[in-house]
Amino acid sequence: MRQLFTVILVSITTVVFSQRNVADSTIGITWLSPQYGFNISQGDLAERHGYFNAIGFTAGYKTKRNLFYGFDGNYLFGNDVRLTGLFDHLLDSKGNITDQNGDIAIVVVYSRGFHANAIIGKLIPIFSPNKNSGILIKAGVGYLLHKVRIETQDQVVPQLELDYKRGYDRLTAGLNTSQFVGYSYMASQGFLNFYGGFYFQQGFTHNMRSIFYDQPNTPVSPELRLDLQYGVRLGWLIPVYKRKPKEYYFN
Numbered sequence: 001m002r003q004l005f006t007v008i009l010v011s012i013t014t015v016v017f018s019q020r021n022v023a024d025s026t027i028g029i030t031w032l033s034p035q036y037g038f039n040i041s042q043g044d045l046a047e048r049h050g051y052f053n054a055i056g057f058t059a060g061y062k063t064k065r066n067l068f069y070g071f072d073g074n075y076l077f078g079n080d081v082r083l084t085g086l087f088d089h090l091l092d093s094k095g096n097i098t099d100q101n102g103d104i105a106i107v108v109v110y111s112r113g114f115h116a117n118a119i120i121g122k123l124i125p126i127f128s129p130n131k132n133s134g135i136l137i138k139a140g141v142g143y144l145l146h147k148v149r150i151e152t153q154d155q156v157v158p159q160l161e162l163d164y165k166r167g168y169d170r171l172t173a174g175l176n177t178s179q180f181v182g183y184s185y186m187a188s189q190g191f192l193n194f195y196g197g198f199y200f201q202q203g204f205t206h207n208m209r210s211i212f213y214d215q216p217n218t219p220v221s222p223e224l225r226l227d228l229q230y231g232v233r234l235g236w237l238i239p240v241y242k243r244k245p246k247e248y249y250f251n
Contacts, residue, residue, distance in 0.1 A: 026064050026131040033058040035235035037074065037199055045203065045227035048170055049111040049146065050080025058235065060119065066131075068121035068138065076113035081148055083109075086168055086214050090159055099155040106153050107160065113146030115176055115201070123184060136184040136195055144176035144203040144227065167213030172225065174205030186237060193237035203227030 037054035053076070060070015087107060090097050099105040121138030128134040147169045152160055160168070182197010205225045212220060 026066060026125075028064045029062050029132075030240040031058065031060050031062055031068070031070065032238040032240060033195070033235040034238075035072075035074070035233055037231055037233035039076075039199065039201070039229040039231035041227075041229055043228035044225040045146070045229065046082070048081070048083055048148070050078065050082055051231075052076040052078045052111060052113070052229065054231075054233070058119070062123065062132075066123035066125065066134075068119070068123065068136075070119050070121075071117065072119055072140070073116040074114060076111070076115070076146060078111040079109075081109045081111055083148065083170070086148075087160075089214060090157075097157060099152070099157050103155070105155045105157045107157065108151050108153070110149040110151070111146070112149040113144070115142060115144040115178075115203075117142030117176070117178055119178075121180070127183075128185070130186065130188050132186045133184060136180070136182050136197065138178075138180040140178040140180075142176055142178070143173070144201070144205060145171070145173040146203075146205075146227070147171040164213070166209060167211060169209070170212070171208040172205045172227070173208055174203060174225070176201055176203040176205075176227075178202070180233065182233070184237070186239065193239060194235065195237060196232070196234045199229075199231055199233040201229040203229075 034057055039052045039054060041049050041052065054074040056072060056074030058070055058072040060068055062068045086109070087097060092098060097105045097107055117140035119138050119140040121136060123132070123134055123136050125131045125134035150160055150165050150168060158164070178199065178201040180197055180199050182195055184195035186193050203225070205227050206222065207220050207225070210220060212218070
C-alpha cells in the first residue's frame with residue numbers, strides 16, 4: 001500500500017508541474033487510473049455468487065488518434081455467496097459446527113476473485129469540451145479467477161483448515177473477455193479527470209478442483225462454464241505528461 005501511494009503521489013506531482021492545455025489539440029498521453037466497479041453476476045456465476053465489488057488499476061497510453069492501449073487488473077470481493085448446504089455434513093445434532101475444543105464455531109464465507117486484461121479502446125470526442133474527452137469504448141481479453149473464501153475467525157475447525165478448504169472453495173478460472181462503454185472527461189486545465197460507464201464481462205472458465213467435499217459422490221463437471229458479470233465502473237484519470245524541455249540562451 002505504501003508503494004502504491006508513492007506511485008500515485010509521484011504521478012500527481014508530475015501532473016502539477018507539467019500540466020498541458022488540452023483544449024486545442026489531441027495529445028498522446030500516458031494514463032494511470034485507480035478504479036471502482038460494482039458488478040452483478042449472471043450465467044453460471046450467479047449460481048454461486050451474487051454481486052462483486054471490484055477495485056483495481058488501469059495503465060495505458062492514449063495516442064494522438066485517440067486510440068487506447070493498456071492493461072488493467074481488478075480485485076473482486078463481496079459477501080453474497082449463493083451456495084447452500086455447503087457445510088451441512090459438518091453440522092451436529094443441534095445444527096452447529098464445532099471447533100477442535102467442542103465449542104460452537106463461527107464460519108463465514110465470502111466471494112473473492114480477480115481478473116487481469118489487455119485492453120484496446122477508442123475515444124470519440126463528442127459531447128465534450130475538448131478533443132481529449134468524449135465517448136470511451138474499450139474491449140479486453142485476459143484471465144479470470146473466482147472462489148469462495150472460508151474463514152473460521154480465531155477458531156480452529158479441522159475440517160475447514162489449510163488444504164481442506166480446497167474441497168469447498170469452488171476455485172474456478174479461465175479466459176475472460178470484457179467490454180466498457182462510457183464517458184471520459186479530461187479537463188483543459190486542472191485535475192478534474194475521470195471516466196464512468198457500463199462494464200460487461202464474459203468468463204469462459206472451468207472448475208479447478210477435482211472433488212467437492214460437500215458432494216463427494218457427485219463428479220465435478222469438466223464442462224466449460226459461462227460466468228457473466230455486468231455493472232458500472234468509475235475511474236480517476238491521472239495523466240502523466242512529459243516534462244517540457246528547458247531552454248537555455250547564451251549570449
